Amino acid sequence: MRGARTLAWMLTATLAGAAITALPAHAADELPAAAGPAGAASDPQAGAWTPWVRTLEKSREQIREERRKVEALQQALEQAVYRRYPRGEEKARIENDLAAAKKSLAEDEAQYPDLVEQARQAGVPARILLDYEDLPAS
Numbered sequence: 478m479r480g481a482r483t484l485a486w487m488l489t490a491t492l493a494g495a496a497i498t499a500l501p502a503h504a505a506d507e508l509p510a511a512a513g514p515a516g517a518a519s520d521p522q523a524g525a526w527t528p529w530v531r532t533l534e535k536s537r538e539q540i541r542e543e544r545r546k547v548e549a550l551q552q553a554l555e556q557a558v559y560r561r562y563p564r565g566e567e568k569a570r571i572e573n574d575l576a577a578a579k580k581s582l583a584e585d586e587a588q589y590p591d592l593v594e595q596a597r598q599a600g601v602p603a604r605i606l607l608d609y610e611d612l613p614a615s
Contacts, residue, residue: 526605529596533609536585536592540612543582550575586612 554571557563563571593609 526596526599526601529599529601530605533592533596536589537609537612540582540585540589543578543585547575547578547582550578 550571554568554575557568557571589612593606596609597603597606
């Protein structure tokens with residue numbers, strides 16, 4: 478009996494995992510409004526500030542992507558220094574790409590608080606902006 482329960486549990490877990498991975502990448506865009514920020518569905522003016530929430534989400538995701546890019550380039554440069562390969566132009570390209578990525582990241586991180594303030598001035602409720610006040614660590 479115990480083996481049958483374990484088998485049933487494993488089958489259920491496998492099927493649930495398959496159902497989750499079968500969702501398309503854009504499925505989050507098709508979620509109902511209730512799945513958005515807290516109180517989004519109950520606010521009658523939600524449509525007025527929904528574009529701001531999307532803009533803030535896109536900005537946060539762009540910053541996350543830039544952080545990942547900077548980290549990958551730093552690792553590539555550290556590996557190049559350690560292995561002493563690549564050298565010359567290829568190493569200089571990595572260094573230039575890293576400098577450009579750091580500059581872009583710094584600019585976007587500096588603009589983010591201004592974007593939150595613009596959303597606040599546009600009438601986005603404070604309870605929604607609480608999720609966007611600070612940038613996540615990674």
